[in-house]
Amino acid sequence: MHNLFSKKASVIALVLTLCFTLVLAGCGSGSNNTSGDSSSTNSADHSNDPANASGKLTVWGWDKAWFEGTGAKFNEKFPNVKLEFVEVSAGDYLKKIQTSIAAGSGLPDIIWGEAAFRGALYELNVLQSLSEEPYNFDTSNLLDFELPLLTNSKGELVGLEQSGSPGALAYKRDLAKEYFGTDDPDALTAMFPDWDTFIAKGKEVYEKSGGKTFMLGSLMDAYTILSNQGTTAVVDGTKVNTQELLRIFTQLQSIRDNNAEGKLAMWSPTWNASYSQDNVIFYPSANWSPEFVIKPNDKASNGRWGLMVPPEGGYPYGGTTIGIWKDSKNKDAAWAYLNWLLGTDEGAEANFATSDYILPLKSFFKDTSKLSSGADEYFGGQDLGKFWVEKVFPNMKSKAVTKYDQDIYSSSELVLQVMAQDNSFDAKQALDKWEEQLKKNHPELTFE
Amino acid sequence: MQKSKGISSKNKWPYLFITPYFLSYAVLSLFPILFTLYISLTDWDLYGNRNFIGFSNYTQLFFHDAFFWKSLLNVMIFMAVYLPALVLMGMLVASLIESKLIRRKTLFRLSVFSAYMTTPVAVGIIFSLLFDWQGGFFNNMLMELGIIQEKINWLGSASSSRWVVILMVFWKNLGYFVMFYTAGMASIDTSIYEAAVIDGASSKDVFTRITIPLLKPINLFLIITSIISGLQLVEEPMLLFSGWASGSSMVGGPDGSTFTPIWYMFDASFNGSAFKYGKGAAIAYGTFLFIALFSVVGMKWINRGGDDK
Numbered sequence: 001m002h003n004l005f006s007k008k009a010s011v012i013a014l015v016l017t018l019c020f021t022l023v024l025a026g027c028g029s030g031s032n033n034t035s036g037d038s039s040s041t042n043s044a045d046h047s048n049d050p051a052n053a054s055g056k057l058t059v060w061g062w063d064k065a066w067f068e069g070t071g072a073k074f075n076e077k078f079p080n081v082k083l084e085f086v087e088v089s090a091g092d093y094l095k096k097i098q099t100s101i102a103a104g105s106g107l108p109d110i111i112w113g114e115a116a117f118r119g120a121l122y123e124l125n126v127l128q129s130l131s132e133e134p135y136n137f138d139t140s141n142l143l144d145f146e147l148p149l150l151t152n153s154k155g156e157l158v159g160l161e162q163s164g165s166p167g168a169l170a171y172k173r174d175l176a177k178e179y180f181g182t183d184d185p186d187a188l189t190a191m192f193p194d195w196d197t198f199i200a201k202g203k204e205v206y207e208k209s210g211g212k213t214f215m216l217g218s219l220m221d222a223y224t225i226l227s228n229q230g231t232t233a234v235v236d237g238t239k240v241n242t243q244e245l246l247r248i249f250t251q252l253q254s255i256r257d258n259n260a261e262g263k264l265a266m267w268s269p270t271w272n273a274s275y276s277q278d279n280v281i282f283y284p285s286a287n288w289s290p291e292f293v294i295k296p297n298d299k300a301s302n303g304r305w306g307l308m309v310p311p312e313g314g315y316p317y318g319g320t321t322i323g324i325w326k327d328s329k330n331k332d333a334a335w336a337y338l339n340w341l342l343g344t345d346e347g348a349e350a351n352f353a354t355s356d357y358i359l360p361l362k363s364f365f366k367d368t369s370k371l372s373s374g375a376d377e378y379f380g381g382q383d384l385g386k387f388w389v390e391k392v393f394p395n396m397k398s399k400a401v402t403k404y405d406q407d408i409y410s411s412s413e414l415v416l417q418v419m420a421q422d423n424s425f426d427a428k429q430a431l432d433k434w435e436e437q438l439k440k441n442h443p444e445l446t447f448e
Numbered sequence: 449m450q451k452s453k454g455i456s457s458k459n460k461w462p463y464l465f466i467t468p469y470f471l472s473y474a475v476l477s478l479f480p481i482l483f484t485l486y487i488s489l490t491d492w493d494l495y496g497n498r499n500f501i502g503f504s505n506y507t508q509l510f511f512h513d514a515f516f517w518k519s520l521l522n523v524m525i526f527m528a529v530y531l532p533a534l535v536l537m538g539m540l541v542a543s544l545i546e547s548k549l550i551r552r553k554t555l556f557r558l559s560v561f562s563a564y565m566t567t568p569v570a571v572g573i574i575f576s577l578l579f580d581w582q583g584g585f586f587n588n589m590l591m592e593l594g595i596i597q598e599k600i601n602w603l604g605s606a607s608s609s610r611w612v613v614i615l616m617v618f619w620k621n622l623g624y625f626v627m628f629y630t631a632g633m634a635s636i637d638t639s640i641y642e643a644a645v646i647d648g649a650s651s652k653d654v655f656t657r658i659t660i661p662l663l664k665p666i667n668l669f670l671i672i673t674s675i676i677s678g679l680q681l682v683e684e685p686m687l688l689f690s691g692w693a694s695g696s697s698m699v700g701g702p703d704g705s706t707f708t709p710i711w712y713m714f715d716a717s718f719n720g721s722a723f724k725y726g727k728g729a730a731i732a733y734g735t736f737l738f739i740a741l742f743s744v745v746g747m748k749w750i751n752r753g754g755d756d757k
Contacts, residue, residue, distance in 0.1 A: 095718055098494055102725065120721035124494055263582055263601075270583030403495075407720040414698045421581075421601040437699075440515050441715065441722035 053336035054080030055329075058108040060088045060096070063162075063320075069354030070341055077340065081333045090114045094121065101126065109328040110337065113159065113321040115149075116409065119401035122152035127323040128331065129156035135335060137343060143360040145398040150321055153237070153402070159323030160342035163287070163357030166392040167228060167317030169310040170285035170294055173303070173380055175213065175278060179205045185308040185382065185391075192311045195226070195251055202260025205281070214262035217271050217280045219252050219416040222261060224284045226251055227412070228315035233399040234408055240438070240447045242431060249419075249427035249434075256419060263420050272297045284310075286317035287358065287388050295378065303380045307387050314392035358388065365389070404442060411437035488729035495723065505730035516731065519700075519707040520679075520738060525610065527678040530618045531671065537618075538625030538670075539663070543655065545626065546633045557630060561623035568620075572687020575616050579603050603688065606705035613706050616684045625670060632666040633659060668750050675746050679739045682710040709735040 061067055064087060071083045086108065088096050094117045100107055101124060113121040121127070130137040137157055139147055143164065152158050173183035180191060180201070192198045202215035216222050227234075232244045255261050262280050264271040274280045275297035285294065285307060294305060322342060324334040341347040348359035349370075358364075358371060373385030402408075414437060415430045435447050488505055492498045509516050545556045563571075578586050579602040587599040602608045636659065644654050685706035689698045699715050700707030709731060717728030 098718065098723060101494055117721070120723075125496065265581065268580060268583070269577065270580060273583065403721050405721070407722070410697060410699055410720065414700070414702070417604055417698065418702060421604045433703075441720055441724060441727075 053078060053333040055333035056082040056084060057110055057330055057333055057337060058084050058086060059110040060086045060108040061112045062088060062090045066355045070350050073350040074337060074341055078336055081337060107325045109325055109330050109334045111323050111325055115319045117406050118321045119405040120403045122158050122401065123403040126325060127158040128326040129158060131157045141362050143362060143393065145316065145396040146360045148398050148400040149316060149319060159321035160338060161360055162320040162322050162342065164360035164393065165286045165288065165317050165319035166388050166396055167225065167284060167286050167315040168392050169308050170283045170289060171281055171306050171308060173306050175281045179208065183306060185306050189309045195311050198311045199254050199258050199260050203258040206259035212279060214280050215260040216282050217262050217264045217274055218266045219256060219261050219420050220266035220413060221284055222252055222255050223412055223416060225310055225315055228317060229312055231397050231399050233402060235402045235404045238444050238446060240445050242447050245434065246427055246431050249430045252416065252419065253427045276300065284317060288318060290384065302378055305379050306382060307379065307384065309391050314396040316396065316398045407438060407441065484729045484732060487725055488733050490726045492725040493723045505726050506734065509730050509734050515704065515707065515712060516734065518704050519709045519712045522706060523679050523681050523708050526614055526617060526681065527675065529614050531674055533618055534621055534625045535667065537622060538629050542626045542629030542633060543659065546630055560626045563620050564623040568683035569687055571616060571620055572684065572690065575612060575688055579612050604702055606703040609701045610705050613685045613688065628666050628670055629663065632663045636662050671750060672743055672746055675742050676739055679735060679742065680710050681708045682714065686711055
């Protein structure tokens with residue numbers, strides 16, 4: 001009997017021990033091994049010369065061509081820093097970051113934040129402040145519009161811009177000539193000093209074309225520009241500036257009422273197809289759009305496209321913040337990488353050479369002649385590099401990013417879909433619906 | 449024979465052999481289930497909160513959250529339409545395939561079933577393309593046929609987008625139902641049919657008096673599992689409205705008409721920028737309560753005769 005009992009007890013004890021070991025192994029990994037993916041081999045030289053930095057840096061990102069191109073140039077200068085790239089798509093990025101935080105496992109040494117979600121990323125408290133010792137990044141060297149895009153709600157600089165992403169309007173030259181009498185970008189910019197003029201012209205175009213041609217593809221196209229222009233953020237702390245949003249919605253309503261948008265869902269196959277058709281004249285365009293959006297969607301044309309400054313000026317469209325994980329074991333090497341790549345003229349040149357990315361550094365902008373990209377046949381001989389640097393960057397403004405940005409965008413998308421199809425749905429109703437949507441997961445917001 | 453006294457040297461082997469399963473169950477299922485319960489009692493989010501708040505998440509959810517109730521109502525509406533349709537059409541198609549009229553049965557079985565094998569992502573894309581407003585195949589077809597004069601924004605209004613979701617679920621699951629019914633029908637002893645025919649029963653009588661009653665266990669299984677998966681519906685509507693740009697999605701569809709509880713859980717915890725894990729866990733448990741409730745009600749209703757299990 002005694003023998004039986006002890007056998008039984010030993011089996012139970014074995015089972016329980018295994019259970020506990022497994023459970024503890026499952027959830028305990030984060031507490032003592034916070035270095036996670038990053039290697040802890042950093043033997044960072046504590047001398048002040050960053051060129052001696054060494055270690056292995058783990059980077060999560062999606063733009064591999066750029067990473068490898070600039071990384072090779074970086075390694076010429078810093079041969080002791082090894083770079084390891086883990087490809088994570090921009091769409092999954094924040095989910096991967098948040099599950100790693102929740103599970104207590106480590107993050108990469110270098111973290112990327114795309115425009116859509118960087119506001120939320122900043123508030124997760126995982127990025128190293130670069131305003132502090134020993135980094136003390138001199139923000140006065142950044143173009144003025146950049147600072148709000150790289151700063152968290154505490155006012156700390158938490159990363160540097162991978163590429164200044166100026167936004168403008170792309171247009172089809174043949175349609176511009178037909179409806180406005182000119183296809184010259186400067187003349188068109190002068191023709192449309194503000195949105196009201198733009199919308200009024202949209203009504204004419206719609207009537208003249210017999211309801212076949214529209215200024216813009218969708219309300220979201222217009223929203224992309226309107227919501228990024230100016231400096232008034234929609235949310236400040238937890239206060240929502242409903243007047244600012246009502247102003248935007250009212251303008252969008254006017255665009256709809258005057259038939260200046262083609263009711264194509266932005267980024268949908270029909271919207272993409274419209275690039276090679278005659279139903280839409282203008283599209284929001286960033287400096288990455290020619291390569292990734294316009295040319296792929298309109299392969300056959302040549303000289304059909306132009307870029308112009310939109311009514312009421314340039315706006316930030318996209319962009320990626322790159323920062324350092326605040327618990328990284330390789331901060332010295334990470335800083336050497338980040339600072340050289342995105343904070344110096346040398347890095348800026350490597351960026352431009354690799355992917356035509358333009359770093360928003362004042363020192364780099366002193367001589368803009370090197371940023372010319374030459375006459376582009378596809379764009380009717382326009383020099384795109386020169387266009388961005390001379391026409392758009394100088395008058396760009398930006399608003400502070402917030403952790404709500406992603407939800408603001410998706411709430412707007414939802415109400416604008418209703419607005420597009422229901423002509424009785426006005427800006428005020430849109431605002432009410434929008435508030436309701438945003439409050440769903442953010443009850444702390446107050447609407448003023 | 450001596451009565452079993454727990455684990456003895458004789459019967460320890462079965463216990464040892466099933467231990468790995470229960471170990472993995474404890475770690476991969478039981479622990480997460482209990483941990484989720486714990487999370488649902490906290491205000492855990494990724495912005496630094498992690499306090500025990502008792503049942504606040506639940507009271508908020510059940511008494512103050514219109515979105516939760518609306519999402520539940522949506523899935524009930526979906527089920528109320530597609531479940532009866534699936535049962536009826538499933539039986540009809542299955543009996544057609546099993547009947548003497550059809551020769552190449554395997555081909556038909558496979559073609560009906562193939563929709564079920566399609567990945568939800570593809571289904572979402574197919575339906576967004578079909579029902580796109582300006583360029584969708586469906587609108588173009590109706591225009592060409594002269595049935596409509598102006599294109600209809602199927603995915604833009606509350607009622608039509610609900611119908612599209614219902615259609616998606618119906619189309620996807622019909623093959624699954626047909627598969628079960630054909631298997632069920634094949635297992636019914638042919639002598640019963642023969643006896644009925646000799647006794648002069650019409651084919652309608654054979655179907656309603658023999659086939660349907662004998663398919664009851666299959667119906668029970670299909671309906672209960674459909675209620676469970678129906679309340680957990682998320683991929684179909686989410687992919688339909690996931691938007692074309694990466695990362696964005698029109699959460700809930702127009703006017704929240706295709707919002708579902710699990711989508712709400714995903715939205716509150718992972719998708720947007722709220723990262724409210726406490727709330728998400730409470731939604732998961734809230735939904736679980738309803739799943740349990742409806743499964744029991746469904747089972748009782750089907751067994752209301754009380755004659756067999």
